[in-house]
Amino acid sequence: MTATCAHLADGEPPTARTPDGCEECLANGGYWLHLRLCLTCGHVGCCDSSPGKHATVHFSRTGHPVIQSFQPGEDWRWCYIDEQPV
Numbered sequence: 001m002t003a004t005c006a007h008l009a010d011g012e013p014p015t016a017r018t019p020d021g022c023e024e025c026l027a028n029g030g031y032w033l034h035l036r037l038c039l040t041c042g043h044v045g046c047c048d049s050s051p052g053k054h055a056t057v058h059f060s061r062t063g064h065p066v067i068q069s070f071q072p073g074e075d076w077r078w079c080y081i082d083e084q085p086v
Contacts, residue, residue, distance in 0.1 A: 005066065005079045007081055008039070008086045009066075013037060013042075013068055017044060018044045021035065021044065022045050023045065023054065024046075024052055024057075025050075025054065030051060032050040033050045034047040035047070036068065036078075038058055038062075038067055039066045040064035040066070043064070056080070066086060
């Protein structure tokens with residue numbers, strides 16, 4: 001069940017900074033399985049099943065709390081702070 005999250009900002013998601021893939025993987029030649037969009041700044045990072053886990057690394061470095069799936073046809077969101085879907 002999805003709960004209300006105080007960390008979820010209102011409005012449209014930001015524009016993806018690297019719409020072609022994970023920002024760090026594109027820069028260092030890595031690869032990803034699934035992509036996540038930071039709803040604070042538009043960072044695109046790879047999921048925790050990917051070798052780099054760059055979406056979680058981004059949260060650890062910035063504290064930006066909510067990501068959204070950046071996979072076609074998916075729109076679910078996750079809050080790292082509350083550790084729950086939003």
